[in-house]
Amino acid sequence: MANIAEYFKSVGSGIKSLVSGMGVTGKEFFTPKITEQYPENRGTLKIADRFRAELTLIYDEQGRHKCIGCGICQMNCPNGTIKLETKMVDLPDGKKKRKLDKYLYDLGSCTFCMLCVTTCPQHALEFSNDFEQAVFTRDKLVKQLNYRPEPEGEPLPAPKPAIAPEELARIKAEALKKAEAIKAAKAAEAAKAAGAD
Numbered sequence: 001m002a003n004i005a006e007y008f009k010s011v012g013s014g015i016k017s018l019v020s021g022m023g024v025t026g027k028e029f030f031t032p033k034i035t036e037q038y039p040e041n042r043g044t045l046k047i048a049d050r051f052r053a054e055l056t057l058i059y060d061e062q063g064r065h066k067c068i069g070c071g072i073c074q075m076n077c078p079n080g081t082i083k084l085e086t087k088m089v090d091l092p093d094g095k096k097k098r099k100l101d102k103y104l105y106d107l108g109s110c111t112f113c114m115l116c117v118t119t120c121p122q123h124a125l126e127f128s129n130d131f132e133q134a135v136f137t138r139d140k141l142v143k144q145l146n147y148r149p150e151p152e153g154e155p156l157p158a159p160k161p162a163i164a165p166e167e168l169a170r171i172k173a174e175a176l177k178k179a180e181a182i183k184a185a186k187a188a189e190a191a192k193a194a195g196a197d
Contacts, residue, residue, distance in 0.1 A: 052112040052127040055082075055105050057145045065146060066124040069100035073116035073125060081110045100146060107133060108141035 038045065057065040069086040085102040117125045135141060163171075 047129045047131060049129065051129040051131065052114060053131045054107060054128050054133060054143075055110065055116065055145065056126055056128050057103065058124055058126055059148065063148055065100075065148075066122040067100050067103065067120075067146070068122055068124075069098050070121065072119050072121065076115045076119045078113065078115070079109045079111055081106045082116060103145040104142060105145050106142045108138050 036045065057067055059065050069084055071084050071086075074082045074084050083102075083104040083106075084100065085104070086098045087101045088096045089099045091097055112127070114127065117127060133141075
């Protein structure tokens with residue numbers, strides 16, 4: 001007899017649970033819907049400004065970016081998502097300068113930690129909030145960020161003017177005078193200290 005009572009008690013609790021669950025479902029059935037009608041509403045879709053979707057280089061009006069190819073972002077990336085390729089270019093004054101050749105970014109392995117953006121000394125990187133990044137192969141997730149061609153007639157730093165020989169001789173003479181004065185002051189201090197003993 002106890003088993004029959006227990007059976008009907010469990011059936012009653014099951015029906016009570018079913019009714020309470022159906023009550024929640026019924027209430028949600030009549031609440032206003034907030035479902036986004038994506039992709040039909042692309043024009044009015046609001047994406048949060050802080051949303052991190054894809055790493056990009058910041059370009060100015062002339063089409064130049066500020067990346068100097070220092071590699072700090074590459075070193076700070078925890079997943080090895082960033083690969084920099086640089087080249088050496090000759091300047092008009094005969095010196096060599098490292099310049100960015102390719103900036104490769106693997107969106108598929110990025111954790112969006114933003115360490116690359118915060119540690120960039122030139123503030124050349126930012127995250128866009130373009131969230132539509134779906135592709136059919138992983139190869140297409142590897143992107144070259146400096147895809148724009150180099151602007152024509154990019155100004156190189158002007159060569160430093162050579163110092164006239166007379167000016168150079170004057171600067172050397174002043175430096176020698178300062179060095180002799182310092183040496184004489186130290187010798188006087190040493191003699192004074194030796195006389196005090």
